[in-house]
Amino acid sequence: MSKNLRINKNNFIDQTTRISFKFNGQKLFGYKGDTLASALLANNIHLVGRSFKYHRPRGIMTCGSEEPNAIVQIGNDPSLTDPNVRATEIELYEGLDASSQNCWPSVNFDIGGINNFLSPLLPAGFYYKTFMWPASFWEKYEYFIRHSAGLGKAPTKSDPDIYDHQYSHCDVLVVGGGISGIISAKLSAEKGLDTILIDDKSFLGGSTIYQENECYKINSVNSNKWLANEIESLKNYPNLLVKNRTSLAAFHGYNYLLARESLTDHLSVNERKGKVRQRLWKIRAKKVIIASGSIERPLIFSNNDRPGIILSSSIKKYIDYYGVKTGENISLFTNNDSAYEAAISLYKSGVKVNVIVDIRKNSDSLIVKEALELGLKVLWESSVVDTQGYKRIKSFEVMKLSDDGYNVVGNRSKYSCDCLGISGGWTPMVHLFTQSGGKLKFRNEDNVFIPDENKTPSNQISVGSCNGEFKLNEIVVNTIENLKSFLSLNNSCYDGIKIICPDEKSKRNIWLLPSDKPIGKTKPFLDFQNDSTAKDVKLALREGFKSIEHVKRYTTTGMGTDQGKLSNMHALGIIADTTGTNMGELGTTTFRPPYTPLTFGAIVGRNVGKFFDHTRKTAIHNWHVKNKAEFENVGHWKRPWYFPKNGENMHQAVQRESKAARDSAGILDASTLGKIDIQGTDSSEFLNRIYTNAWSKLEIGKCRYGLMLNEDGMVYDDGVTTRLGENHYIMTTTTGGAANVLSKLEDYLQTEWPELDVYLTTVTDQYSTISICGPNSKKILAKIVPGLDLSDNNFPHMSFKNTKISNVNCRIMRISFTGEHSYEINIQSNYAEDVWIKCMEAGKEFNLTPYGTETMHLLRAEKGFIITGQDTDGTLTPSDLQMDWIIGKRKFDFIGKRSLYRSDTIREDRKQLVGLLTEDPKEVLEEGAQLVENINKKPIEMLGHVTSSYFSPNLNKSIALAVVKSGKKLKGKKLIVPMENKNINVTITDTVFYDKENKRLNA
């Protein structure tokens, strides 16, 4: 088995640097410059994996990103292992450890191979048809389907690698470093334009760079030598950035492109440490030149998937670039001249091709003549009808084609081989062009979709073979000419260029090659990775699928990790032939980004862990941390949730905190509430328009609670606004709503009422808010601001004072969200922790207890105060909340006023806010639980749901708020809260549970 198929002449592989690697546990050697695929082939290993559905043995088929079969798992470290890596792309490095996927126990003996023999039972749509009934069995089916789904194994631990994002702006981006890309980059750079050239390989020059053939000459030297000089000359341009190993992933509108640069994937593991693994480039280019090249097509015949069957251009690259023979008994099968180039390359390396099977009647092109002169045997007008060999092709059978190409005639003749090169012509890589919004046109003469120059988005151009130009002279001359107008060049360094190249004249294309057997008895593979065959496509058409997008999904053609780069065209061709449609009318499936798979690491870059999202902390945060607060996320804020003491759980802590706040004093960090500074001569009028209640008569120094609606009449936000001066207010909003409220107010100011003289400034971060509540709050505040008269006369509820704490200006509002006598100290944030500590010291003798959001919620629920976003959900009007008192009925207008008497908002059976008491006072309801009246009448009518629920230590019973249909009228009504294992009896009550007369505000 182990053989060395390396020949010794080579320019590109460093045969002095030997690299050891492992494949399926076997230790092997390759050289610097090899890909995993070329190194495996040099070791005579073709079988690398098993196919997805039938577990058929599969080998390396290509030499690039279009590879469908040779996808391997790299490494076995649970955090670093990488599935679905194309062996044809990964560069060999010391210690590379690769293994085959989708096989068990091994690629050589795979139990799943039995599927191959069951394949007649596994047609297209097998899963859809088989697992439909009985429906209750789905969960059992799913287990097995999930086990057989997917290729490779995902890492199980988090990725320790570093990934970067980088933005880049340039005049010209050139995608692709083949001959047309090199010419483009040089023309652009020479004009002085800021240019980036990217190519996904480790070397530039595409396929021309190893095209050592006297038939191709540019300015009298062989094309490869000419190109090598050109590449060398690129170094002279400081305004040209060349990025190798960089694959363009996506081309979005306005020339915004994403490219993934691999920085360490070709290095040995030791050399990678501390380096960025991959970088995602976000490029905004003024102009884009696409030079993405083309991909050779396979041919579709029975058993065209055996290991050893390789694209002829790949055979040529393996011998010319890597110095690797893909076999010792090679034959070729073609419909065009490309295979002859491979044959000549092999001949020059000492491998004589056994036979070339050509479906054409003849060809008189230069390259074919050269092959014939070398004595190569060509079977004209013939087709391969079948192949043999399980884990490696052993032989193939040839028959003569009928004149029209629809049938084969005569007898089969058998040829032995260990490698069969196939060539079905070329497909321009138009993925990027179409991603950007370009439209394709179909060229009938050689069956290719190419960019339609009339439907190309502006500031981009496709050049070279991705534009459907396949001959060297066309590529070079047209690229230069097209770029002259694209880049507005008067002349170029390439003017007068002379090119000699062979001309291909005869073409013959047959999408599905005929066989002497009925199609049901053949296996002509279209999508090698997903195991869909020509007969699956035909079955789909018979079953009524007409749209190519439907056929694609039903047969899974083109849905593997390779996205069908190799043979989507054949599927389209077969559909067109079968249905008698022109391919141009049929169109293509949609090309979506990314062009090749992107790692999740590259997509997220550095935005992982604590960089995933930003966190806002109040100025007093460190004190909370020191005092063992548990935190709750509110928007982006970290808010203290509760402060457990001596091993308390949340319930115990909240009960203690709530009791302390009502019995003596509690302190809350309320800094996260949104604060908007409002100034300007029309401030009062502005507040009149945005709040439901009246503001013009609010005295300076007084505070007022306001409710803000959306234009649809639904409650949007609430908070207390204080009049600081004649034309100066400070508004508070909910924590989560702050940003949206500011945006909404700005929107109205700028677009509907630009005549108003009002200026809004967010000061949420600039001021911190410390709230002290409870019967002893006044005594504590008196210790902190001894000069301030705190009498109810001088400083009544709903008023504010400017004062100083330790020479620092502060505003103190006497407002209350708990129903207790309460103050809110607003102070510049950099002094906030200091003032907080002063409060704590002053409050020591009164058992001043810090409390968090949970206690705050409990205390306000005792008072029946709503929390917008918890008790409201954007479907409740003020009236639904039993807050009709806050609607300024005499006001001419305010946002949402008109909606309050729409036919829907005046319905009496809307859901309305009510209080709930449970029959068993110890039973605490679950928030979100449904409320019903009759559980026996099916279907059970849901009357509403619980919005807030707590055990009140101050009332020693469970309390809840809920929204219930027609709730306002149902006071005293008994309802049921059905839970999983019991029904809880509740009674509808008033929403205020505690201190209904508001006596405590002035206690």
Next chain:
Amino acid sequence: MFIINCPYCGERDQTEFSCGGEAHIERPKQPTELSDDQWAEYLFMRKNIKGVQFERWNHAHGCRKWFNMVRDTSNDKIQAVYKMGEKPPVK
């Protein structure tokens, strides 16, 4: 992702902006005079056409100014950008 020429700041990436829906729908001066149907027309009905559309945009992560934009929704080509209160270009 398109580039928007903010009338106050110049060309910026789309990620800095947020779209505020159809432009030139004025809030009724006297909403109380309107029937339910007329109010609903203002409140709910918005065009969502394939082709040239007049839109409100906000430079949310920039100057925070609102402005109007004419965009072809079929190809995202921006045909005009103008300040609030300025006359829209003729279709």
